[in-house]
Amino acid sequence: MLTKDKTIGFIGTGVMGKSMAKNLYQSGYAINIYTRTKEKANELFELGAAWKSSVAELASSSDVIITMVGYPSDVEEVYFGENGILENAKAGSFVIDMTTSKPSLAKTIYQKAQEKQIHALDAPVSGGDIGAKSGKLSIMVGGDEGAFSELLPLFEVIGENIMLQGEAGAGQYTKMVNQITIATTMIGVCEAIVYAKKAGLNPERVLENISSGAAGSFSLSKLGPRMLAGDFAPGFYIKHFIKDMTIALESAEELGIETPGLSLSLKLYKELAENGEEDSGTQALIKWFEQS
CATH class of the missing domain: 1.10.1040.10 (N-(1-d-carboxylethyl)-l-norvaline Dehydrogenase; domain 2)
Structure with a gap:
C-alpha cells in the first residue's frame, strides 16, 4: 500500500488538476508540480508544493507520476521521447494518466512502461470541478490489479467511486x-x-x-x-x-x-x-x- 512518505509528481494543474493536487498535498503527500504555465499552480506553491522545471526532472524525482493534461497529443508529449516520463521515471515507480484519452494510447503507455519496469494505470475521472474540489470524483481504472491495490489510498483522497474495470485501456x-x-x-x-x-x-x-x-x-x-x-x-x-x-x-x-x-x-x-x-x-x- 502506498504510504505518505512517497512523493507524487503532478503534471497538469487546470480546472480539475489543481484541486486534485491540492487534496493530495493536504492529505500529507509531498507534491512535485510541472505545468506549462507555472503561474496557474501558484496556489499549490504557496501551500508548499515543489516546482520542477521539466517533465524529465519531475519524473526522475517522483515515486508516482500523475498526468491530467488536455488532449491525447499532450499525453503523448509528456510520456514519450527522450525528455518524457517513461525515459526518466525510476524503475518500480507508478504512472497514472488521468486525462480522458484514447484507449489505444493507454495500452501503448502500459506496454512501454512495462519495458522500463514501470507500473502504468489509465484512470480517467468524472465529476467536474465540483467533484475535484470535494474529493468525490468517480475514478475508472484500467491496468494490473496489483498496481491498483497499491495506489488505492491515493485514489481515495481524490475520489469516492473507484473501480478497476479491467486491463490497460479499460479505464478509458x-x-x-x-x-x-x-x-x-x-x-x-x-x-x-x-x-x-x-x-x-x-x-x-x-x-x-x-x-x-x-x-x-x-x-x-x-x-x-x-x-x-x-x-x-x-x-x-x-x-x-x-x-x-x-x-x-x-x-x-x-x-x-x-x-x-x-x-x-x-x-x-x-x-x-x-x-x-x-x-x-x-x-x-x-x-x-x-x-x-
Missing part, C-alpha cells in the same frame, strides 16, 4: 461510456428547461421537483441551476468535451456500433465552439436551444 473505455451518457443527457436537460420556460413554469421549482425522481442526474441537479443562473464558467470546457466525444465516436466506429445521440450532441457542441463558446462550461449548451 469506461470513461467513453460515461461521456456517451452525458452527451445525450445534456441535450435532454436543455430541452426540458426551455420547455418549462415556454410552458410558463418556474424552472427552478421544476428542477427541484424532478431532480429526485427518475429524471435525476448530475447534469440536471448540478448544471441545470448553472444554466438558469447564466453561469457558464467552465467546470468542464466545451473544447475538452468535444475532444472526448470525438474519441468516443471514433471508438464506437471501431467497435462497429452506431451512436446517433452522441453524433447529435457533438454536432451541437461544435456549433457552439465555432460561435466562440469553446472555453465555456458544457452547461452553455442551453444557449443553442435558447437561440434556435
Whole structure:
C-alpha cells in the first residue's frame, strides 16, 4: 500500500488538476508540480508544493507520476521521447494518466512502461470541478490489479467511486461510456428547461421537483441551476468535451456500433465552439436551444 512518505509528481494543474493536487498535498503527500504555465499552480506553491522545471526532472524525482493534461497529443508529449516520463521515471515507480484519452494510447503507455519496469494505470475521472474540489470524483481504472491495490489510498483522497474495470485501456473505455451518457443527457436537460420556460413554469421549482425522481442526474441537479443562473464558467470546457466525444465516436466506429445521440450532441457542441463558446462550461449548451 502506498504510504505518505512517497512523493507524487503532478503534471497538469487546470480546472480539475489543481484541486486534485491540492487534496493530495493536504492529505500529507509531498507534491512535485510541472505545468506549462507555472503561474496557474501558484496556489499549490504557496501551500508548499515543489516546482520542477521539466517533465524529465519531475519524473526522475517522483515515486508516482500523475498526468491530467488536455488532449491525447499532450499525453503523448509528456510520456514519450527522450525528455518524457517513461525515459526518466525510476524503475518500480507508478504512472497514472488521468486525462480522458484514447484507449489505444493507454495500452501503448502500459506496454512501454512495462519495458522500463514501470507500473502504468489509465484512470480517467468524472465529476467536474465540483467533484475535484470535494474529493468525490468517480475514478475508472484500467491496468494490473496489483498496481491498483497499491495506489488505492491515493485514489481515495481524490475520489469516492473507484473501480478497476479491467486491463490497460479499460479505464478509458469506461470513461467513453460515461461521456456517451452525458452527451445525450445534456441535450435532454436543455430541452426540458426551455420547455418549462415556454410552458410558463418556474424552472427552478421544476428542477427541484424532478431532480429526485427518475429524471435525476448530475447534469440536471448540478448544471441545470448553472444554466438558469447564466453561469457558464467552465467546470468542464466545451473544447475538452468535444475532444472526448470525438474519441468516443471514433471508438464506437471501431467497435462497429452506431451512436446517433452522441453524433447529435457533438454536432451541437461544435456549433457552439465555432460561435466562440469553446472555453465555456458544457452547461452553455442551453444557449443553442435558447437561440434556435
